[in-house]
Amino acid sequence: MATPENSDPTYHASYAFPDGDLVLQSKEGTLFRVHSLVMKLASQEPFETMLELGSKDGQENGDDARIPMFESDEVLLAMLNIIYPNGDMGQHPSSLGFAKQLLAAGDKFHMNKVVNMPACSYCFDVYAIACQYDWEEVANEATFAVLACDKKTWRTRGRSLEKESFDKLLDLHAQRKTAMKEALGFGGHYPVMWTRIKNKVHANCHKHWGPKTNRWTGWELLTLHVLLQMEMVSFGGKIRDRDFMDKDDLWSYLIEDECHECGKAEIFDKYNLHVEVIRVLNSVPKTV
Incomplete structure (x- = not known):
């Protein structure tokens, strides 16, 4: 080069x-x-x-x-x-507004390296000040960037926060994981939509789909993978990678799951399933 x-x-x-x-x-x-x-x-x-x-x-x-x-x-x-x-x-973003624009650009182009940039960890400082002076709007804006930081950054930078302020972030993180788990169980406020993820082969299958009606080994593995990645990076991290569905043979398990109505396999459309998971990930709570 x-x-x-x-x-x-x-x-x-x-x-x-x-x-x-x-x-x-x-x-x-x-x-x-x-x-x-x-x-x-x-x-x-x-x-x-x-x-x-x-x-x-x-x-x-x-x-x-x-x-x-x-x-x-x-x-x-x-x-x-x-x-x-x-x-x-190496430098910190010049402002919180700029950090948000950069994160939005990274999300727009699915650039995981941009979304998870270490420089965004400075938003812990902004969040701490906002909590100290009860600047609710600024705290919520800073939270958006904090969610993109990895678990290691949370551990190191979280020590500089007041306990009450850090507990709010931990509660939000737990709420996001709970909401995502409910969604992948086809429930909660942001449920995965069956009509958006099913393969064309199952166009006429209309029964309710979820753990209550059928045990999907692949689906359970998908849920586990999503929650593990959210534990590492609450914003989603590797979930947003285009090859996420192929990691650890995840897709090979998903295509073996059988339809509860017609009995055929290959229930899901691979691309649409990934898009739907990201849609739900973008819908769960983002502010304290």
Whole structure:
């Protein structure tokens, strides 16, 4: 991978790779020449679709693939700094609002490395101050970023919080796991919708599906995997990875589960099931 050249003023100085084959354009119009391979390795399907569209436009115009982004210069630069091997994201985000924008961008493009960035741990400090002065709105905003921190960060940074403030975070974490478990049991306030996850083969199967009517070994394993990942990162962590359904042979167990109505296997649509799990994950409580 070549060293960036800073001679072209139309590109951001840190991301003007001469061998880059993809150009990202920020909301302000700044251009970032990057490598599509790096973006593909870091992102999931939403970004891959944009890459295909950008490549098509580039071929028609005889230029490099160009993708217009809705993110600002600051957010786009931070995102690239995180996903590039030689990127520098050692500093804390400049503000809570910026941290939220960066997390939103990471979630939008399914970039797990961005969503779980260590720099977001500074939001524990913001949360502590907000609790001290009863700034409820700020505390809730900080909580959103805190949920993206891993268990190790909770242990180390949580020590700096007042017991009452930290207990609120622990209670929220427990509520999220309980709500997710209920949802995967087709109950609670955010139930998994059978119509969204079933395979086309079972289009005419309409009975209620869940542990009460049928024992699904694969489904129980899915529930266990989801809850274990939430225990590590409350925001979801690896659950949001595109290959989550394939980890630890999870999908091989799920396709063996049989329909309670027709008796056929392959009940679930793999892609739609993953999308539905993430939908529920995004629906469970996020604020203290």
